[in-house]
Amino acid sequence: MDLDYNQIMSIGVYGSAIGLILIGLYAVLIKKHLTKIVIGLSIIDAGIHLLFIAIGYIKGGTAPIFSPAGEKIVANGGVMVDPVPQALVLTAIVIGFAVTAVALSLVIRLYRHHQTARIDQIKSLKW
Amino acid sequence: MMFEAIVIIILAVILLAAAVYAVMQKDLLYAVIATGVISLILSVFFFIMQAPDVALTEAAIGIALTTIVFIITIRNTSRREDEVPMDHEPDRNENDN
Amino acid sequence: MVVSPVHFIAVPLLAAFLIPLLAKVSKELVRIVPGLVIGYLSVVSVILMTQVVNTGQPIIEVIGGWSPPFGINLVFSAFTGFLVSLMTFMAFLIWIYSYRFKKIDDAPAQKYFILFMMLVTGSTGIVLTGDIFNLFVFMEITAIAAYSLTAFYRDRDGAEAAFKYLLIGSFASALMLLAIVLLYSQVGTLNMAEIAQRIHTVPQGMKITIFTLFVVGLGIEAEMFPLNGWAPDAYSQSPGPVGVAFAALVVKAGVYSLVRVVFTMFDIHGAYEFLIIMGAITMVIAEISALKQTNLKRMLAYSSIGQMGFVLIAFGIGTNAAVFGALFLMFNHAVIKGLLFMSGSYLVYNTPSKEIKDMAGIGKKLPMVSFFFALGALAIVGLPPFSGFWSKLYILMAAADASFYYLMGTILIVSIIEIVYYFRVMGRLYFGKPQNDVVLQKPTLGGIFAMGVLATVIIVIGIHPDFVTGFIQSAADTLLDKAGYINNVLQLTNL
């Protein structure tokens, strides 16, 4: 094992993030069931969120929360991880949930209307 | 430090396996539970990467709420992915690319 | 209280949260309040726009007292202000138009107006914000409101259209989020002015990857081919006023963000030619698809996509004159397509089959509506003396000055196709026997008022374009002044 920590971590984190994105994409592009497609979308979202957090991570950093003890952690030469990606991902997760909920409600309505949830059966609008 | 890395690798493998399972599983209920697992592992990832806020959010929203919303949907639609189409319209769209 | 750009976001959100309570007082308030809010916003936009044009300085509004790049800022410049004024004006007319469009008694109808107001807020927010992630958030607001509104009618295939829209829209947001991730990792900021300042430090390969992600993500919103599969469905299945809002607000916001990315944030020169090529392809494909449509609203939708392609071409030419023409076209498209969708949805409503071929003779049943449709058709294909002509003239002038002769040829040939299908419908409207003499829905007073205002605008601008050219010119100058944008936003840091 001549891989150092950073390489392992980047393979592990980036790899799983990109893997999630690709797997999700596969589900969206290939799977016919609407629910499966929505699952794919949420997997893509998860991958991107992971990627975002990974980008903000700093080796040896601590969470950007000032506990009473370590109040001057930055000044003392300590490191904190980048807080901005975390804040953004927080927002993105909630938005992702909202979109998923709307998507699933549409799936329910499509199923009611067409009695099927296969996307290739639902194409009364075309050309 | 190396411990973290090993944990990450193991989790990554489980994560991707769960993702593949979620995509390939024909029974949507299991697939949805697999997505819950993805969220769970993701939340651990976030925790390891010093993002407790995000981990908490992912745990509450990703694991609990998203999953339950999916389950409600499945209850209202069809559970199997390979449901028999209602109208036996020939699938002309299969190879239009 | 002094008006400020933040009202465009705060007031409608406040109202949106308030409306569910107001609904307990009176159901009527549910539809009055959004109108009042949008009306107020259009007044604010006019006040601010005059202020901006008079002083020549954009208004930079900081949020939370944190100057950019630390806080989010709103930029009300001549360019964004022009778009916001246009959007709020159109939104107000749409509100008037749809005031009696739906009966208020069923539950979703009460939600319609809130959703619509949020659609307006999201679109104006996209245009106003100076922060790329905030733009993403507003895009999601717009998108979710748009999905819900597309699926609003239960008796059509609205859910199908909405799902397609959602599917592609999720791609848009995912790609955009990915782009933001990569961009943040490179420049460490989210403020668009600061990104523009630092973009040259990004390695070329990375820059192109990020740019590609942005272009594809925003291209979906801007209805670029081949990313626009959702658009015809969404336009044709949403309620009439929402179709207007899509054409007048949502797409404009999409084009705005694409243009902001290309013109301000990035310094990639090949992007301009790319815009021209994609615009031309979009326009050609959309217009030839429109030619064979049998459904009126779908035809209008394709035509709308085609016009967006034209806008992209004009932006791609990139000279001041071309940008001027592009903005003029955006204005015209909002107004004219608004009129077409408004009148078109009455035509569709009174044709049970919703097919163009069954609209024969409807001009006798609904003379006013048909007149407005005919006027809109004449204007959209760019026939003088209507407003559409001027934008076409200016864009083609710019193209000729840049020696894009083949491009001009393409645009003009496509215009002929456009003429064919619009005039085919016009011919159909006025001739033949009406299928049945029953008028299902006469235009409401509000509808006639809104369409009348738009028709007046079309004719007046057509005869005297100088009413708007001053604003558009300063908007075009502002857009092209990249250094000015960066300075204006970032000078606040030193305060």
Place this chain on the structure above:
Amino acid sequence: MKKLLVLLLLAVVGYSLITAMMGVKFGENRLGDPQDEKTVSAYYLNNTTQKLSVSNVITAIVVNYRGLDTLGEVSVLFLASLGLGSILYRKHKEGEEEVAILKPSSQLLQAGSKLIFPAILMLGAYVFIHGHLTPGGGFQGGAIIATGFLLMMMAYQDYRVSHSVLVWVESLAGITFAGIGMWGLLLGNTFLENFLPIGTLNNLFSGGIIPIIYIAVGFKVAAELTGVLDTLLNIKDKH
């Protein structure tokens, strides 16, 4: 055929993502010199404790620095619950049999839920009240509360959250958020300006408007998510 094409496309996308991520070294400190406040994040890390007296920097970012994002996000949830209602709305037809979606649950679950429910609410409230001090905040707390209600809905088939209460909570919370923002506009010339005294670090009452807004967000998110679940769980099945 289609599968092959998609795999090919995925390979291209994956390749480009991997090459892109090669340029972003994992765990690298991209904030620059901690004292150099040119980077946004460095500025946040350096100044949050002094200027806002908030120990959770993320809370400070979410609520104050980038408060507009959060306002937008809350509206997205609001819109989603609204949209859900409008999308799933169905006129109730005469003679249509209503089949509840959930099967009756066991005695054990019912009893347990009743026991746990207050605790979950407490936890949620704790999380969002202490949002500016500890990890967590309005979203997390709100989501936790919503799961509490979910538990109750699952345990008791006829458990109904009063719609009007939800609307009241949601609206009041939203109005509080936007209203505080507007109040800042009136007092301090900028929207969402922190016009309250910021207090001392690590006190519960510190951070000026931040805890207030986060509490409002907590209530709002809880109400909205509960509303979403309520809508979804009460779909009238056709069969």
Place this chain on the structure above:
Amino acid sequence: MNSLLLVILILLAGAVLSFLANRIMPILSGVMSFLSIGAAAVIFFVQVSAADSMAIPISGFSLHWGINAYSWLFGAMVLGLSVFVALYAIAFMKGKDRLGYFFFNFNLTIMAMMGIVFSTDWVSLFIFWEIMTWSSFLIIIYAGISEGRVGTKYMIFSAIGGYAMFMAILVSNSLLGSFQIADLVSGFGTLSLGNQALIGILFMVAFGVKSAVMPLHVWAPRAYADSPMAFTAIFSGLLSKMGIFGMGILMISVFAQGTIGQTFIFSNILAWLGAVTSVIATFYALIQKDAKRLLAYSSIAQLGYIIVGLAIGTPLSIMAALFLAVVHAIFKGTLFMVVGAVERQAGTTNMEELGALIRKMPWTFMAALFSIIALAGVPPLGGFVGKWMLYESLITSGFGANYFLVIMVFLSSTAAFLYSYRFLFGLFLGQEEPEFDHVKEAPAIMVVPMVVLALLLLVIGAFPGLLFEPIANAMAYMGVDVNWNMTVLSNVWGDEVHMEPLWTSILVMFVIGATFLTFKTRRNTRYVTTKDIHTSGEIPEAHENMTFSVNFYQPFERAIEPVMKRKMDTYYNRIGEGLESLFGFARKIYTGNGQTYAIYVIIFLSILILIGETIFNK
């Protein structure tokens, strides 16, 4: 107020007022239109002078209006004829529905034509050109025949022409930096040959469509025939002359400046196109059964002569062309009014059914007779002078190949006699059909314009100098000096034009003779109907041809059959169908499957990823 603006505004106001007047009382619509056109004509003839000009600044450039001798000629033509037609239209349109719509567009078309004439820059010319196009389109679809397909075809060709002009204007602006017509004239010579050809061809296409030159003429027959006749008089008489107006500017002054004008091919191609147009259109006119169609084709043929004249480009030929243009406007306007009157009174214009209307509609017949004589180019009416000059100019113009042109033009004008006769015979002479017993003379308000115009033709025939003077002025303005010592002109109609006694007597004889014949026939002839007893007791069956009107020129038709077989129309239709199905195929891209759209997104993304470097890396 500027008198140019006043003319335009009066016409515009007339359009709006006549639209509104329909609400009060339908007949007021027509009256309003007539009054406004009359007022505009008065102002035009009394007030407008060469000094009038105005500029309207628009952001970036300005629109210029002015008037000169050349445009005055066309302006006079437009308003002069329009007044009569508007008067005629009051009665013609009476009782039809949606008069407001009709007269609104009628007035707007005339306004647009005046605008074209007044424009001294290309942009305002283009603006009015397009207004003219769509307002005339709206009138064509007014009749609603064949579901607007005629209108669509007209609009497609007009759009091709209009946009060709647009492109030419923009290209010339980008090269010369000015939209002024005068600047194009002066700067044309400085352009490269390629650009000259580009601009020239585009303009030729633009004006060629309106003047219905050969490959671009297919819209014309149906459009002329299907519009209400009151408008076709304007349409064929004046609208097509706008094409000639532009063609004139190009051929006479613009091309004269550039190297391209001197090349043999360019003007000759146009001359040949004109000649071919006239021959083919004449043949088509021959085989028509419908009087409206016959006249429509005849119009195309006549425009062919005019284009030949312009293309040859000698002073005499240009004069001939402009002379023919004016005369054609008058007689074709009259003829369409005649057909309109017949249509209104008898209910049909099918020459195989109609016949012997001479007794019932003598005044209409008089107008038709005079105009058809002018059309055929028989002395002493106006058409003769123009045709004679045209032949003369072709023969004297010097190019050897022009002799062949002469033959072609001569052929077509000879054939024109045939259809002229058929027109007269089919409508007014021949056997009397009992079903047309009830037909009465058209109301006076329709007859008066026709007769006045017919008499005008007589006057022009007798005093061609009246027309020569303005035409010579126009040509002088355009830079072509008229040499009055040319062969034809110096013989009879020299610069001192005066009425020769011989001509006077011939003319008087002719008028008296015509009148006498008319009244003579009224009194003593026995009218033979198809149901008469000349079949010797046998009842004729349907297939037996009892009327001469049926298959009138059967042998001739057989002779020209090979020419007729290939119709331009078919080619265009085939192209159109091909394109439509191609387009129909293209829109299959939108499959309706959301997943496919998603795949498109990723394909697009992948393509950009793969070739992004080359696209963006600049």
